Amino acid sequence: MNLETETGYKIGTAAKMAGISPNTIRTWMRRDYFAASIETESGERILSSQDLKRLINLKSLIDLGDSIGQIARLDSEDLQTRLAELKSTSELAFSNEIPSLSNLEAGFVSPSASIRLSAAKPLFWNSKSFTTLEALSEYISGDHHLSLVLIDSQGPNPAEKSAVLEFSRQNPDITVILIFDFMQRSLLRELANAQVHLLRWPVNSIMLERYLYSIMPSLNKAQTITPTQSTEPPPRLLTEKQLTELANSAPDLDCECPRHVSSLITSLCAFENYSEQCENETQQAKELHQYLYRETAKARHIMEHALIKLCKEDGIQIPPA
Numbered sequence: 001m002n003l004e005t006e007t008g009y010k011i012g013t014a015a016k017m018a019g020i021s022p023n024t025i026r027t028w029m030r031r032d033y034f035a036a037s038i039e040t041e042s043g044e045r046i047l048s049s050q051d052l053k054r055l056i057n058l059k060s061l062i063d064l065g066d067s068i069g070q071i072a073r074l075d076s077e078d079l080q081t082r083l084a085e086l087k088s089t090s091e092l093a094f095s096n097e098i099p100s101l102s103n104l105e106a107g108f109v110s111p112s113a114s115i116r117l118s119a120a121k122p123l124f125w126n127s128k129s130f131t132t133l134e135a136l137s138e139y140i141s142g143d144h145h146l147s148l149v150l151i152d153s154q155g156p157n158p159a160e161k162s163a164v165l166e167f168s169r170q171n172p173d174i175t176v177i178l179i180f181d182f183m184q185r186s187l188l189r190e191l192a193n194a195q196v197h198l199l200r201w202p203v204n205s206i207m208l209e210r211y212l213y214s215i216m217p218s219l220n221k222a223q224t225i226t227p228t229q230s231t232e233p234p235p236r237l238l239t240e241k242q243l244t245e246l247a248n249s250a251p252d253l254d255c256e257c258p259r260h261v262s263s264l265i266t267s268l269c270a271f272e273n274y275s276e277q278c279e280n281e282t283q284q285a286k287e288l289h290q291y292l293y294r295e296t297a298k299a300r301h302i303m304e305h306a307l308i309k310l311c312k313e314d315g316i317q318i319p320p321a
Contacts, residue, residue, distance in 0.1 A: 020059050257310055
């Protein structure tokens with residue numbers, strides 16, 4: 001029996017059943033993201049069967065891309081609805097034969113203040129940002145490696161949608177994905193007929209990533225690049241300010257991992273800068289430092305993703321940039 005009391009589950013047992021660390025559950029309780037229904041005379045918190053079911057649903061949603069801050073206030077019915085919605089988008093298989101998104105260069109067109117597509121940028125080895133379609137068109141008039149373009153279109157703007165339609169027709173070698181809020185049905189049909197991929201907002205990061213992988217086979221292979229061909233490092237996901245605050249924050253957490261990982265990334269950033277700027281007396285030394293620069297950037301990028309996932313799992317808010 002998994003029951004450790006006559007009335008419910010102790011945190012350690014519930015943690016094993018839900019696949020969450022006990023420290024994470026306690027952190028969620030301190031931050032009012034989760035509550036146990038039962039308290040013993042000694043003050044110990046016990047989870048009821050309904051509490052355990054809620055905990056498992058929260059963990060499942062986090063695995064599908066939601067953050068604890070987004071879903072902690074949902075009631076049981078809304079949690080179930082949200083889980084069914086995300087599971088329906090997660091059935092696309094990831095084939096080992098499909099190349100990684102990190103081998104592609106992508107263009108992002110969005111208003112300067114918008115962050116709706118920011119979660120997708122780290123998926124690619126290199127990305128280019130534009131505030132207008134005109135700027136994008138000017139860029140691709142020269143040599144480029146763009147395989148796809150993601151466009152953040154906000155509000156009912158028929159002129160902008162028509163410009164997307166014209167861009168797609170003039171550039172059939174580039175896959176166009178349009179994230180939109182509202183659109184006339186006739187224009188939707190026109191864009192779809194022009195092979196523009198249409199995604200209605202809101203779309204969370206996991207849904208967007210899976211959709212991008214689902215269309216990988218249709219992307220123009222001639223435009224694909226490999227990380228070794230690129231001279232640009234992957235973009236930094238966290239600023240020095242954010243890393244410093246994470247390294248010095250949450251003194252009440254039992255888990256030291258966020259602080260340790262933040263410090264590690266800071267060290268990698270420092271060596272990345274050093275290897276980029278290091279003076280070289282010979283061509284061989286220059287090539288060696290360029291190699292160190294690229295490889296350190298890869299390691300830093302991997303650990304940034306790890307820290308972001310760690311913060312999401314532990315319910316830690318990443319400070320603003």
